Every structure is written in structure tokens, then in C-alpha cells.
Amino acid sequence: MTLLRVEHVEKYYGNGGNLCKALDDISFTMEQGEFMAVMGASGSGKTTLLNVIATIDTPSGGDIYVQDENVSTKKEEALAAFRKQQLGFIFQDLNLLNTLRIDENIALPLTLLHYDTKQIDEKVLKMAQRLGIEDVLLKYPYEVSGGQRQRCACARAMIHQPSLILADEPTGALDSHASYLFMEQLLQRNTEDHASILMVTHDAFSASYAKRILFLKDGKIFNELYRGEYSRSSFYQKILDVMMLLGGDVHAIR
Numbered sequence: 060m061t062l063l064r065v066e067h068v069e070k071y072y073g074n075g076g077n078l079c080k081a082l083d084d085i086s087f088t089m090e091q092g093e094f095m096a097v098m099g100a101s102g103s104g105k106t107t108l109l110n111v112i113a114t115i116d117t118p119s120g121g122d123i124y125v126q127d128e129n130v131s132t133k134k135e136e137a138l139a140a141f142r143k144q145q146l147g148f149i150f151q152d153l154n155l156l157n158t159l160r161i162d163e164n165i166a167l168p169l170t171l172l173h174y175d176t177k178q179i180d181e182k183v184l185k186m187a188q189r190l191g192i193e194d195v196l197l198k199y200p201y202e203v204s205g206g207q208r209q210r211c212a213c214a215r216a217m218i219h220q221p222s223l224i225l226a227d228e229p230t231g232a233l234d235s236h237a238s239y240l241f242m243e244q245l246l247q248r249n250t251e252d253h254a255s256i257l258m259v260t261h262d263a264f265s266a267s268y269a270k271r272i273l274f275l276k277d278g279k280i281f282n283e284l285y286r287g288e289y290s291r292s293s294f295y296q297k298i299l300d301v302m303m304l305l306g307g308d309v310h311a312i313r
């Protein structure tokens with residue numbers, strides 16, 4: 060079943076001689092349960108694409124459908140409800156609230172959706188156990204490791220079982236071991252819970268966990284790579300090959 064349809068999406072910044080086409084006629088679809096990555100050099104439009112899908116930013120043209128609903132035409136109130144119910148977010152800087160404990164941070168989407176306290180406690184504990192952070196639930200974000208914070212952000216993005224999880228450079232601030240652990244967790248959520256994930260990354264290692272990769276160049280889709288029957292390490296090599304073709308950013312590969 061198709062979860063996401065992006066149709067001829069454009070995003071311009073500025074005007075006249077200063078016009079920047081951040082997204083230039085982007086179209087693709089994503090199936091329910093897919094794990095997709097978006098790659099491309101700095102400035103190629105990755106975050107802009109994620110932001111227009113997240114309805115944080117509005118496209119200059121084109122349409123975006125999530126489960127056959129056109130989110131590009133929704134009014135602000137409907138958009139807020141859509142974001143709350145249907146989307147989960149993981150950002151590089153995580154956006155954890157330092158004034159809330161880890162359990163309260165994870166519970167936020169459920170609190171916003173008015174779940175009762177007992178349900179929230181049960182769901183938070185279950186999710187924390189699956190991600191191996193049950194021992195730090197009563198600590199504050201600044202009292203736990205970077206990897207534990209990342210897993211907290213992952214738990215918060217998934218706790219309300221959103222239709223689509225959007226991740227922007229989720230391993231950007233992690234060392235290679237923590238990145239590995241985090242990507243294994245994300246993959247498990249995809250394979251075991253059938254979470255649909257769209258992840259922006261510079262990192263070929265993280266991208267090799269996806270089943271399909273869109274490469275952007277100057278706001279357009281430059282290439283698309285499917286993992287198919289490849290092992291993760293062969294897929295990783297393929298990704299490096301496309302990155303070489305794209306030019307730039309190769310230094311960013313671990």
C-alpha cells in the first residue's frame with residue numbers, strides 16, 4: 060500500500076536574481092513499511108524535502124499525499140493534528156527537553172494525544188525495554204550518554220505508532236559504534252514493527268540500512284538505488300560508487 064506520494068514538488072527560496080530552487084520537480088512514492096534514505100551533497104535539498112513532507116515548510120508547487128490525504132492543502136489546525144498523530148520525528152540535535160526526564164520525553168506524543176497516565180506508563184516502559192533504556196527512564200537527558208539520548212529520541216518518535224517516521228541526520232552526532240547500535244535499533248523497528256522510515260543522511264554506513272536510497276543533486280532526483288538481494292556491505296559499496304559519481308561529500312564517508 061502506498062503511504063507517501065510526492066508529486067512534482069518544488070520549493071523556491073528568494074526571488075528574481077536571488078532565486079534558489081531547493082527542490083525542483085521531485086516525484087516519488089513510498090510504500091507502507093519501507094525504509095528509505097535520502098542522500099546528496101550539502102545544499103542538495105535533503106532537509107527541505109523532509110521539511111515539506113513533515114509540513115514544517117510549505118512547497119512552492121506540487122502535492123504531497125500521506126495515505127491519500129493531500130497534506131499540502133490542509134489548514135494549520137488540521138496540519139497540527141496530522142503532525143501529532145501521523146508523524147514521528149528524529150532530528151540530529153534530538154530536541155529532547157532537558158527539563159523533562161527521559162520517560163517524560165518519550166511520553167510527549169502520547170501526552171499530546173491525551174492518553175491516560177496508566178496507558179502512557181505501560182507504553183513507555185515497553186518501548187524503553189525494547190530499546191534497552193529502561194534503567195535511565197528517571198534520569199534527565201543531560202545525565203545519560205549520547206547513545207541513550209538517541210534511543211530516547213527514537214522511542215519518542217515511535218511511541219504513538221505514527222504512519223511515518225522522519226529522521227534528519229539521526230546519527231550525525233554519534234560516534235561509529237553508537238551509530239551502529241542506533242541503526243540496528245531503527246532497522247529492528249522497521250522489520251519487527253513495520254515502521255515506515257524516511258531518513259536523511261550524509262553517511263553511507265547509515266544509509267546502507269535502508270532498502271532504497273534517493274540521491275538528490277541540485278534539488279532534483281539524481282539517482283535511485285535499491286538494496287534488493289545485496290548484502291548490507293555490498294550495498295554500502297554501491298552507495299559509495301554513487302557518491303563518487305555525485306562528487307563532493309566523499310570526505311564525509313566513514
Ligand SMILES: Nc1ncnc2c1ncn2[C@@H]1O[C@H](COP(=O)(O)OP(=O)(O)OP(=O)(O)O)[C@@H](O)[C@H]1O
Nearest residue numbers: 072073079081099100101102103104105106107108
Ligand atoms: N530558509 C532558507 N532560505 C533561503 N535558502 C534556503 C533556506 N533553506 C534552505 N535554503 C537553500 O536551499 C538549498 C537546499 O538546502 P537544504 O538545507 O535542503 O540542503 P541539504 O541537502 O539538507 O544540506 P545539508 O546537507 O548541508 O544539510 C540550499 O541551497 C540552501 O542554501
